[in-house]
Amino acid sequence: ELEKRFIHCLQDNKNLLVSRSYAHQNAGWIINTRTEPAMSWHLKAQVDLGVKEGVGILSRPDYVLYPLMQSEKIKPVAIFLDGFAFHKDSVSDDVQKRQAIKDSGNFWVWTVTWADLQEQGIKHVQNVMALGHNPDMKQPKFYNPFHDTNFATLEGSFRERNSFALLLDYLSDPGNKTLLWQKMAAAFAWVWLDPKKSQDTGAKQKYAYEMQENAPAYRLNALLPDEPFVFGGLLDSCSSSQQFIELAVVVPQQAIKSTTSIEQMRNWLRLHICFDDRYSQDDGYEAGFNGFWWMVNLLQFLPDMTFTSRKAVHLPQEAETVKMQTSVVVDIQPDESWAEILEFGLLSAEEIALLQSLSLPAPTVGYELQDDDGEIIAEADLAWPLQKQALIIDNQDFTPLFESKGWHVAFGPIDESTLQHLFGGDK
Known part of the structure; x- marks a missing residue:
């Protein structure tokens, strides 16, 4: 939003x-x-x-x-x-x-x-x-x-x-x-x-x-x-x-x-x-x-x-070296359900291509979980509400809140391993 x-x-x-x-x-x-x-x-x-x-x-x-x-x-x-x-x-x-x-x-x-x-x-x-x-x-x-x-x-x-x-x-x-x-x-x-x-x-x-x-x-x-x-x-x-x-x-x-x-x-x-x-x-x-x-x-x-x-x-300072992904040419399949994600650049081209290669439907990006009173209590970076599947990248504290509502949650980066774990494969 x-x-x-x-x-x-x-x-x-x-x-x-x-x-x-x-x-x-x-x-x-x-x-x-x-x-x-x-x-x-x-x-x-x-x-x-x-x-x-x-x-x-x-x-x-x-x-x-x-x-x-x-x-x-x-x-x-x-x-x-x-x-x-x-x-x-x-x-x-x-x-x-x-x-x-x-x-x-x-x-x-x-x-x-x-x-x-x-x-x-x-x-x-x-x-x-x-x-x-x-x-x-x-x-x-x-x-x-x-x-x-x-x-x-x-x-x-x-x-x-x-x-x-x-x-x-x-x-x-x-x-x-x-x-x-x-x-x-x-x-x-x-x-x-x-x-x-x-x-x-x-x-x-x-x-x-x-x-x-x-x-x-x-x-x-x-x-x-x-x-x-x-x-x-x-x-x-x-x-x-x-x-x-x-x-x-x-x-x-x-x-x-x-x-x-x-x-x-x-x-x-x-x-x-x-x-x-x-x-x-x-x-x-x-x-x-x-x-x-x-x-x-x-x-x-x-x-x-x-x-x-x-x-x-008082936190340990993060490492000064980082690992960058190698740039690759990706092929994104045109699909009406992905239109908003593409329009607003909500995911990178590589991430969209990965999700499509795994035959996953378009997710909701930045899904807000509400309690019974309508208050927002947690957010998932990617969510598939119909399947009650969610991926959380940074804030692990949100995981139990989703799980208490019957969701299956994976915590980690948007990569093939995390997504396979989320949708039933071995991580």
Whole structure:
């Protein structure tokens, strides 16, 4: 449902021309922008990103936007569509995969939630961007040497724009938006700094403790450098902590000098965001969830920026090597029952060909299981409701919920072994 809604929102936008591309199987969509006719994009569904693309953890975004104009200044965008019910408890996995995509340097990574597609503005978002600013850092004598754009102008570049609206802004003018949002992220990082707290021994100790809680081990050297540094952000140590979202900014003391250029300062600044995903039933969690991903979308344009969650901090970091499937030419048989899956790119061409080769009927993709009161309690990645057969890829907690309703469930990737196990063969 979310994938279809996303495509419909693109098609309904008056500033875009969206057409289905049939150049080859599962080719996706061509998007042209009316405001900038020369700017065109190829939107592809279910793209595997791994070592070939420089991504250290294998992942499959719902969509990837590729610019048709070749330019080093314009990056493709890996897009994830997050329904709250099924992503509220998987943030720890999501942040690792999406950070790996950003770390490749080859993509921007963009998260759009269901609420972003349903609502205008940002009323559904916990907006902490304007909180915890240090007024001293906005004074011209401190601000102007390291920033060439007025802070209010930078703040206006995203005001009342939710994640989907911001994605459309990038689509229309990617080169200028990249530069503008780089400046914006650097300016916000700058005004979050608190030089006075940074000189306080007690505050520094508290900050160090917070980083142990909020940052993975590989990030601590940057956030707690051996050399003198200034820190700040939305932190308990700065008396500016917020529920669900904490943010730290660091710059080495040596960078704050008259000879440091605007671009150099942008590269010196280090920013880290942590989402507290431990209590997903708490009031305000959904707004915090929406707000965290909104901030990640915006602040990723700062070169040295990372993001994580409280649960992810203490998980083993996923292996930096991944095994990619070899590209093969696949033959998909035309069939009316597969039309929607093909139209919206819900499965890859290889997966469709595999299912058809096993003579399986078209599944329901993203099947939602309801309890007796009509509440959604679980989701299967693939389901055959008439046969009560379901395949679950990631969330094994959903398996017993389906089984309690009389379903036969297989847990694992969409491959021949898992499917044979599901439909009665040996695994």
